[in-house]
Amino acid sequence: MSESTQQAAADEREVDVVVIGGGSTGENVADRAHRGGLEQVVLVEDELVGGECSYWACMPSKALLRPTAALAAARRVPGAAAAADGELDVAAVLTRRTSFTSDWDDSSQVQWVEGAGLELLRGRARLDGPRRVVVTASDGTTTTLVARHGVVAAVGSTPSEPPIDGLDGVPHWTSREATSATSVPPRLLVLGAGVVGSEMATAYRRLGAEVTLVAGSAVLSAFEPRAGELVADALRAEGAEVVTGSRATAVERDGDDGEVRLTLDDGRVLVGDELLVATGRKPRTGDLGLETVGLEAGQALDIDASGLVAGVDGRWFYAAGDVTGLAPLTHMGKYAARAVGDVLAARARGEATDEPAPWTPYATTALRQAVPQVVFTDPEVTSVGMTAQQARDAGIDVRAVELDLSVAGSALQADGYTGWASLVVDEDRHVLVGATFVGQDVAELLHSATVAVVGEVPLERLWHAVPSYPTISEVWLRLLESYGL
Template sequence: MPAAASTTTPNPAALNVDVIVIGAGAVGENVADRTAQAGLRTVIVEADLVGGECSYWACMPSKALLRSGAVLAAARRVGGAAEALTGDLDVAAVLRRRDAFTSNWSDEGQVRWLEKAGIDLVRGHARLSGVRQVTVTAADGSRTVLSAEHAVVVSTGSAALLPDIPGLASVSPWTSREATSAPGIPDSLAVIGGGVVAAEMATAYAGLGAEVTMIVRSGLLGGQEPFAGELVTAALREAGVTVLTGVSTTGASRGDDDDVTLTLSNGTRVTATEVLVATGRVPRTTDLGLETVGLTPGDWLEVDDTLLVRGTAPELAGDWLYATGDVNHRALLTHQGKYQARAAGDVIAARAAGTPVGDKPWGTHVATADHAAVPQVTFTDPEVASVGLTQAAAEKAGFRIRVLDYNLGWVAGASVHADGYTGSARAIVDLDREVLLGVTFVGPDVAELLHSATIAVVGEVPIRRLWHAVPSYPTLSEVWLRLLEEYGRPS
């Protein structure tokens, strides 16, 4: 991969600033942008590519890999278009498009953005070395000591969890990084895990011609409504993916032919060219110097709603250490991390100015939409789009609820959208307040339905008002009317 762009300014031996942000991914960039706009001198520290995981190894390249297959599958579901198709995906063209999305793993464009935004960049590995102090070690071994007048923000994200399976480390397994940046498509791919990354990469690689086997300890997409995992499993199997559920991997080895053999808990074996491990995430806090401020290396960083790190150590007094994004474990999603980043940036600016936090009526200074109202899309085929609580989560929380289910295939807009459209919708209603607690859609192209659901859930829009939000006809959005009809007419 091309080397990272040069540092905007040569690393000084020491630098005193207002705010230090550790990690120049999408989340760190948003924090820095917010504080810089508030007039605070901000420096961002990055040891890898500016732009981070989402830009180069997660959100963007994964969706680029998925999109071509999704478009082809959509065309095959529409009469007239299906008959015009004469071939399969051009794999080389898909990979070129993926490479374009990552700027061929060059961060020159992101560095230029930092310069225009007035944010200083220091390259190297950052470690906390005291209260409001960060020491950065560059690739050549030189060190820069940074001191912050107001805040240090940890935005280092998370890394793939490598489970303790005998032999697994020795076979050089893929993580999401290798899966999204692979220069070619292997003949076969074994996927360990059943979450979002596992399901999306199984979808992408099957569409690109690999023989895919999934090894799932329970079922797919366990945190979603059960029907979501069921519909995605059925679709993956129809696409030729072997989905093994109720089994776990107990061993791994790479043979003389360079293939990987996985031994499963039921005594069977799976052999593949490559193996992708997608079983969870761990915080990037192991070598961050947390011990210097009374925190434990390798732990997630617990924060309050202003994204201030919680802790009893005297070094944490004074409201100066913040953590945004995956590293605080509140919601491991880029859009939620960026939301936290905006809130944290505003908090830091307000406290620097001596302004009480949260004094604005629109509540910009407090992050609360990453508790029970988190939107998420799984870009499988069918897509899964959800926000808020599932039925199980709502019941566990003690709400008195009613569950509304509707077959998306019965909506007129769905029949126009695709022949034989298969999908489902569910809404969870809080009967005491008559507002929505959660909504889940499963089906082709349901991602664009999600923001309307998010507004309804986050805004706690009463059911009686939703009747006046008239969906256009014939579109998939008509499902909103059908769900309201399931609930009953307003009094």
């Protein structure tokens, strides 16, 4: 055997499972597969172990939002308001944010991976045909892994930017720069009013920036219309400019750090010191080697209920998390990961050979039917399941019940409390298929709605789930009364 052949053989290993992507989704897939009895589970990551959520998304963004939300809440309660009249300590907010990212150091996450009995391989992974993954390290060396039982794509997503004239050549923020910034720009332009855009507009306005939020259609357009209206109203009340129904056509900047000029389709020119482009995300599959297994590079991975990727023979290629294009949320990625890791181990044991039935442990049913989400603006927006329009589009005979959130609990929570609530009822089955709550501190209402939707609890039985008084959850009683119970 030649030296080159010997080296190639040494750099090729057979293992049980290869998980591509060491974010929260990949970590959970690998852990569940290993706990299910698969000994050789390799986790491959080319950036920080822990992924987007830990370092550039969920954790740092909420750390930026929480101090100003607590201050605003105190100012709405006479007796506490006087104590909250001082200035916000912006430096302390940024320092606390950085603490949640461990200063962008993943040492503790690496320790967890190793302590869980998993192997971590640093490098960029690409498929190289069925069951084969080539990992290229930062020094250019490669290792080829061959998976006995499965390869799992958990590579997440990347920002998707619109085709705006000049954008490619203009330094600008994505969500990563927005959540890791070391200072607050005097003027911030935010392009895109989805979850990231709305949250960062809220955070930076309260941290002292002049903020202009530009929505192509409406603020939080994926939610019930009233939710976005209330968030837009709140931003305007705080001094932000909110532009709806406009699209950017061009952007230019004076040097790398000069002022940014954003031209809209109505001819207006907006000026800022930084530009955050938050117009959505796309699966990170452009360089995953999908073409070597018969798929198209850059596509979202279509999966069955167990996470198996459609269009690939042999029942070995799985996907979980943002890469599927379904419910790009950390908690939903972890939910899917648990199912994928468990079913991989079960199939290795000769069990769970068929596609799992809905609502069994190996199925990812909630990805399509009961996705809960919280938007940490002020007011908060929470939702689960379908909006009324989505339900109608799905052919469901729908009745929507909605009302202002005005109960004893909300009045105690804050003077001048502003909120709104909605239930989407499937009239044929008399169960909830969706719910939305908007208001200060409504995030804690969401899980009860999620249980009702997932459990398909009949409204007549839900009537007997008595909300405690005086809490904001009393809105459940008012909603069911409005329905007619």
